[in-house]
Amino acid sequence: MSPAEKDAVEAFRRDVVEPSMSQLVLLYFTATWCGPCKALGPVIDKVSAEYAAKGVVLAKLDVDKSQFIASQFQVRSVPTVYAMFQGQPVADLSQARTESQLRTMLDQILRQLPVTGEAQSAEAELEPLIAMGEEVLAEGDGERALSIFDQLAEMAPEHPAVAAGRVRALVALGRHDEASAAIDALPEEAAKSPAIVQARAAIALASDAVPEGDLADLRARAAAAPDDQAVQYELAGALMAAGDHQGAADTLLAMIAADRDWNESAARQRLLTLFEAVGLEDPWVSAQRRRLSAILFG
Missing domain, CATH: 1.25.40.10 (Tetratricopeptide repeat domain)
Incomplete structure (x- = not known):
């Protein structure tokens, strides 16, 4: 290895490998004569600056001045962009030519790696x-x-x-x-x-909350008129607001089973609102979804 190559390797270790131990380094191979690089340069500068707090670092290498490093990465054209983490390339970002594309790819990578940044x-x-x-x-x-x-x-x-x-x-x-x-x-x-x-x-x-006394009266009216969809719908809303999620779900599922299209599928929409309020990843919601599927497709 020539002295120049040794210097290049040392610079690469300092500027790329060491920062990549905890951060995500965007290794950007470019050239002064490269037309597409002139378009991508401002984009990658802007996005990497926006993501700096999330642990993203930009390292630019001119392929003419860093031929040895470029050859190690088998760079055949520019611009070429690799995401480096812990000394290894983890993704090829060369096809990301717009801010939106670059952000999307970075978000995907950052969700998967333990990158450390201020954010x-x-x-x-x-x-x-x-x-x-x-x-x-x-x-x-x-x-x-x-x-x-x-x-x-x-x-x-x-x-x-x-x-x-x-x-x-x-x-x-x-x-x-x-x-x-x-x-x-x-x-x-x-x-x-x-x-x-x-x-x-x-x-x-x-918004559908009612006083406790009114809720008791509403329960009684709903029990006396089980086929009155409007009253059942009102009861379900009041139960949801009162925190009785199971009671609300049972009422809405019964309404859907009786007439899924009532009032432009209002019962189903209210049930979905309940799911969102509880949290779509909640096990209880998953169980109610299965009950809904059984009614709709069983």
Whole structure:
């Protein structure tokens, strides 16, 4: 190995291999004479800067100045982009030529690898605090839960789990308008997260809440008119708002079994809202989905 090649290897170890032990290094092979590189360069610069807090580092190598390294990677054309982690190429990103394509590929990679960045460190710090807020909320102390999530929102205002916890605390306190406004204020991407979808469903459920005495009267009317879909639908909404998820599901499933198309499938839509509020990954929801499938396709 020539002195120049040794220098290239040492630079590669310093600039690519060592950072890749904990971060994701985008190894970008380029050339001054490469037309497509002139288009990709600003894109990869922008996206890698956006993802820096998530542990993404950009390393550029000119194939003319780094022929030895390029040959080791069998680079036959430029631009060529590899994602490197722990000293090994883990993905070929060469076909990602737009910001959207590059972000999509990076998101997929980062979900699969234990990359360490500021965002991941911040997430690790937030997790136990979010869990504490959720525990307090589950215990029924809405005021204290809201206080916890308000403090977390100052640290991470757009974090989906923080925003969702704060919204559900507002719902628990009956402050539905504030809860809706908090969701409306979120960026579009954050508003699509499962946690926010669940929080939005919680608002929808709470809108059907009735006083305990009225709920007892509603139960009696529904029992006296089992074929009255409108009354059964009203009861299901009230049960959902009261937290009687099983009672609501049983009522809605019975409605669907009797007339799945009633009021443009309103019972099924309300059942799906209940599933979202409970959480689509919850085992209870999975069990109710099986019951629904048996009715629809059995």
